[in-house]
Amino acid sequence: MSDADIVARLEVELARLVLEHFDHNDAWALGCALVELAQERSHPVAIDIHLGRQQVFHAALPGSSAENDLWIARKRAVVELTGEPSYLVGRRHAAAGTDFHELTGLPVRDYATHGGAVPILVRSVGPVGVAAVSGLAQADDHALVVEAIEQMFEVGE
Known part of the structure; x- marks a missing residue:
């Protein structure tokens, strides 16, 4: 696939992942759903959910490391800047043959356009937070977050 x-x-x-609501309880439930999916598959991931600027859920599963937390922070920064999934931003630049860091002047140490961070979008409100995973290949990190959102909120195709 190109x-x-x-x-x-x-x-x-992204257009179908718009939720009707998202609060602290939803963040906890989404985090727990991500943990359950990751444990079922023995994924060595870190999981992070922010509501606004507040970290409201974090889990580090066996095999994950502090480096995963750094990747999450960098991916989350891209989502907070753009309002779009970090994977979408990265693939859009790849498709255009451009470099996110060159175009924005933002440092690589603080921003990563790798998959795994997805905005939490609420209808009539916009982005209210970010759900992120790190520890797998970027497409798989992204897919895990999307799968959990779709299952929990019954959105999707």
């Missing part, structure tokens, strides 16, 4: 095809698929996916 980067342009991936971008098109991710844009459609």
Whole structure:
């Protein structure tokens, strides 16, 4: 699949991931759902959910490391800047043949356009937080977050 095809698929996916509500209780439930999915599959991931600027859920599963937390922070920074999934931002730049860091002037140490951080979007409100995973290949990090959101909130195709 080409980067342009991936971008098109991710844009459609993002449009359907708009929720009716999201609060602290939802963040906890989403975090627990992510932990359960990751444990069932023996994924060595770190999981993080922010509501606004507040970290409201964090888990580090066996095999994950502090480096995963750094990746989460960098991916989350991209989502907070753009309001879009970090994977979509990265694939969009790949498809265009551009470099996010060169275009924005933002440092690599603080921003990562790798998959795994997804905005929490609420209808009539916009982005209210970020759900992120790190520890797998970037497409798999992204897919795990999307799967948990779709299951928990019964959104999707």
